[in-house]
Structures are given as C-alpha cells and as structure tokens.
Amino acid sequence: YEVTQPSSVSVSPGxxxxxxxxxxxxxxKYARWFQQKPGQAPVxxxxxxxxxxxxxxxxxxxxxxxxTVTLVISGAQVDDEADYYCFCAADNNLGVFGGxxxxxxx
Amino acid sequence: xxQLVQSAAEVKKPGESLKISxxxxxxxxxxxxxxxxxxxxxxxxxxxxxxDLSDSDTRYSPTFxxxxxxxxxxxxxxxxLQWNSLKASDTAMYYCADGKTGQQMGDHWGQxxxxxxxx
Numbered sequence: 001y002e003v004t005q006p007s008s009v010s011v012s013p014g015x016x017x018x019x020x021x022x023x024x025x026x027x028x029k030y031a032r033w034f035q036q037k038p039g040q041a042p043v044x045x046x047x048x049x050x051x052x053x054x055x056x057x058x059x060x061x062x063x064x065x066x067x068t069v070t071l072v073i074s075g076a077q078v079d080d081e082a083d084y085y086c087f088c089a090a091d092n093n094l095g096v097f098g099g100x101x102x103x104x105x106x
Numbered sequence: 107x108x109q110l111v112q113s114a115a116e117v118k119k120p121g122e123s124l125k126i127s128x129x130x131x132x133x134x135x136x137x138x139x140x141x142x143x144x145x146x147x148x149x150x151x152x153x154x155x156x157x158d159l160s161d162s163d164t165r166y167s168p169t170f171x172x173x174x175x176x177x178x179x180x181x182x183x184x185x186x187l188q189w190n191s192l193k194a195s196d197t198a199m200y201y202c203a204d205g206k207t208g209q210q211m212g213d214h215w216g217q218x219x220x221x222x223x224x225x
Contacts, residue, residue, distance in 0.1 A: 032212055034151070041201055041215040042143075042151065053213070085151050093156055093165045093208030095141065100150035 001025045003086055005098035011105055017073040019101045021086030024067055031069040032087045033062060035080075036100075042085065046071060076105045107131075110140075110202055112216035118192050118223050125188040126219045128202030135159055135183035135204070141211045142176060142187050143201040145218075151201075156208050157185055165208065192223045 003023035011017045021031060030049050034042035044053050046062040049069055059074045073080055083102050089095035113127045128140055141156040155166040155176045162178045175188040185202060199218045205211040 029209070032210075034212060036151070041218055042203075042212065043215070044212050047210070047213075083150070087151075087153070087212060089209035089211065091209075093139075094167065095153040095156065095209070095211060096167075097143075097151040097153055 001090065001096060003031075003088055003096055003098045005084075005086060005101045007099065008102045008104065011076050011103075013078055013105055014075050017076045017080070017103055017105070019071040019073075019084050019086075019103065020068055021070070021098050022068045023088065023096075023098075025088050025090055025096075026064070026069050027067045029088050029090060031062070031064070033069075033071045034085045034087060035082045036085065037082045045084075073103075076103070078105050081105045108217075109214040110204055110216035112200075112202055112219045115220040116222070118221070119225055120194055120223055121191050122223075123188070123190050124192055124221065125186050126200060126221065128185045128187075128216050130159070130183040130185075130204060132183075136180065137206075138183075139205045139208045139211070140178070140185035141203050141205065141208075142174075142185070143203060144170075144198045145201065146198045153211075154187070156205075156211065158208065159183055159185065163208075192221075194223050194225075196221060197223045 033046040036042040049064040086098040142154040144152045202216040203212045
C-alpha cells in the first residue's frame with residue numbers, strides 16, 4: 001500500500017499551511033506526521049491523526065477525513081520551513097512513508 | 107535527553123559486510139519496538155522494517171526483504187541493521203526510531219548513521 005503527498009507547498013509567513021496525505025490505509029489506520037529540517041533527524045509533530053506531542057507548538061494540528069489526513073500549520077513561521085512526511089502502519093506492522101512535502105514559508 | 111544512540115559513520119567497499127547499531131537508553135526499551143529508516147542522498151524517508159526488542163519479532167518492507175537483516179540484543183536494548191554484501195546504492199543515511207508498538211513508530215529518533223559504499 002502507499003500514501004501520497006504533494007511534493008511542495010508554499011505560504012507566506014502568518015498564513016495557514018495545509019499538507020495532505022492520501023491513501024486507502026488511512027481510512028482505518030492512524031497517521032503520524034514528521035518534520036525534518038536539513039541535516040537533522042525527523043521529529044514527530046502529530047500522532048493518531050490529531051494529537052500533538054508535548055513540546056510541539058500549538059500552531060501544528062492534524063485532521064482526518066476518509067482516506068485523507070491533513071497537517072495544518074496555523075500562522076506558519078519561517079522556522080517551519082522543512083520537509084514533512086506522513087507515516088502509517090497497518091495491523092501487520094508494515095509501515096509506509098509518504099514521499100514528503102517541502103514546505104516553503106516565504 | 108538522548109534516547110536512541112546510533113553507531114558511527116561507516117565507509118565501506120562494494121561487496122563488504124556491515125552491521126550498524128541503535129541502542130535504547132533506558133529500561134523502557136525492553137518492551138519497545140525499533141524501526142529502521144533509509145534516506146538516500148537528497149531523497150525522502152523509506153521505512154525498512156521494525157523489530158520488537160522483547161522477542162525479536164521482525165517485519166520487513168517488501169523492498170528490503172532479503173536485502174538486509176534486522177536483529178536485536180534484548181540484554182542491551184540494541185537493534186542492529188546488517189548487510190552481507192554492500193552495493194554502492196546502499197549509500198544513505200540510516201535512522202532508527204522507537205515506538206511502543208510496531209505501528210507507533212517515531213516517538214524518538216537516533217541521530218542517524220551515514221553509510222558510504224564506494225570503491
């Protein structure tokens with residue numbers, strides 16, 4: 001199975017950025033979102049479709065509808081420029097990442 | 107606080123073998139899963155497989171099945187990723203990530219191990 005993301009999203013500072021991830025597996029399995037900045041390991045920003053780990057700014061949120069999950073960054077900041085990956089795993093513990101979305105805040 | 111510590115970068119020749127490691131710092135890791143993720147230069151994240159540190163139950167992505175071996179040492183909370191015969195196309199950064207279950211991967215990540223395969 002696979003999940004699909006747009007390759008790039010661009011917003012101005014202060015605007016809301018929305019990054020989608022689509023795939024049949026998302027209809028009944030939770031998604032996670034990871035942020036990766038150049039030269040750094042990924043960081044979890046959303047889990048269980050909508051939950052935010054401690055230490056992640058409130059401007060990061062997630063939503064889910066059918067076979068699509070969405071990462072929302074409200075009032076995006078220049079510091080949010082990064083690659084974002086959705087991730088999902090099936091009951092057999094086989095996981096898959098989306099292809100990644102490069103967020104530009106400019 | 108650092109929770110997952112990976113082994114140092116490696117430079118190898120094609121055909122050589124290699125085993126890299128990822129050690130969980132803390133007693134909690136005795137019941138955790140560790141996953142491995144490949145990131146080729148300039149490319150995205152690829153899920154390779156995952157192992158349960160408590161009983162070495164292992165799952166592989168079809169892409170990596172038969173190409174690598176994932177193993178674990180429960181006594182040291184360490185997961186390993188191994189190649190028997192490296193290829194130039196194995197050149198990548200390899201990350202490990204933890205999870206309370208095989209599906210909940212990525213609460214924490216290792217710093218990455220860069221593997222360079224070149225003649």
